[in-house]
Amino acid sequence: MFPVKFQTVNGFKDILPDEAVRWRRLEEQARAVFRRFGLREIRVPIIESTELFARAIGEATDVVEKEMYTFADKGLTLRPEATAGLLRAYIEHGLHVQQPVQRLFTIGPMFRHERPQKGRQRQFHQIDVEIIGASEPGIDAELMAMAQMLLNELGLKVSLEINSIGCPQCRPGFRTKLVEYLNKRLDGLCEDCRRRIHTNPLRALDCKNKGCKETVQAAPSILDSLCSDCDTHFAFVRQQLDALGVQYALNRFMVRGLDYYTRTTFEFITNELGAQSAVAAGGRYDGLIEQLGGPAKMPGIGFGMGMERIVLLMEQQADKEESADRADCFVAALGGQALTFAAPFVHQLRCLGFVAAIDYSCRSLKAQMKQADRVKARFVLMIGEEEIARQEAALRNMGTQEQSAFSLHGTAGELAARLAELITEKGKHEQAYC
């Protein structure tokens, strides 16, 4: 039984080097945008106590009920989302004392035991942003504007939908009204939604079933049931979005899957990801911090951005750009003696900060040139018997095909420094690579 083939387990994926280029671009762009908005990075463990997630996300949610990777005997769980862990860290370290408003982001893997499909893995990655300690509606608008800026700069076309789901003061009233409405129209609802009336009636509002969609069209709107504080808040959010030039659509049917959300909720959506539509989503969670044992009445708002989904969109939508993985100089060594020259040389070039490559196999020059081409080398330095005899290597510019002699007198360090100067100098004149 020896030729056991191992493979990634279901729902987990390798990100191979070619694809990792896109991931890196996403992360770098995110960091660049976040810096402009004064966000600071925080890194927290991917394992927390099961109890933390149960409290934050809600005991009755699908995520907690059936999707968590839990080590039952240890009371620990792989995080299914990032907010809970960040807030735990915020509270544990008393960050609010240092700075009343904390603007934080983190990037990393999350885990949910769901059946995988397009744009959904069991290990998936999120860019997560939280602004804690500020309740002003301007914050809500700024956060959405920032997410949109990032998506725009990645070259993606997605749309923004917003809603307000009220607060513990006004939502129960709406819930009652909605249940009343739904109960009168059971015929128009799918089986799931009839069940939802008892478990989570708001979910019926965003059911994909056609009949439910029609039935729900005339349902009472949450926006008409907001208390005056929530209503004022949401009006300001919309006004601010307009002022910032952020395009959005109001979606009174939008609901959240996690219990902690209050007031403003939003989703950046696309119809180019199969059954998945949200690429980033979030909202306010004004009661959550207190609920987790933090300071009373501490507000917060945040969003998660699904990196797999963004990367899929980047593949489909964004301009293909040339990979930056490019060698400055490839040193072709022909024969063992040449290697003793070439290797220290390449090492010195690398010390000087250049991307240098070498092939130790001593294959034919043709083969090595092909290899140089594959690593997109801008220059190739050729060292063979003749060159060693003459003490002059050949330096070839791969873009222009120009070739010149390069004296081999001096120590490896001196030679590398001179070569570095040469390839920098020549590289300035021809950016184009054909």
Place this chain on the structure above:
RNA sequence: GUGAGCGUAGCUCAGCUGGUGGUAGCACCGGGUUGUGGCCUCGGCGGUCGUGGGUUCAAGUCCCAUCGCUCACCCCA
């Protein structure tokens, strides 16, 4: 947890109503260029047809089981 579809070379795929696994494309290696890349050209490497059973003179093809993957439902980023 539920449903549907698909497993042939490293990758993308042909393979008809069962009748010898494809000069297939890409990639890789080598020759054409006694030491010069991309384009071209010629050649080479590469497969227990996911696995196990069954039907048949004969199975990549039909049937059953099993494993894996994909998509969708639920739910969610």
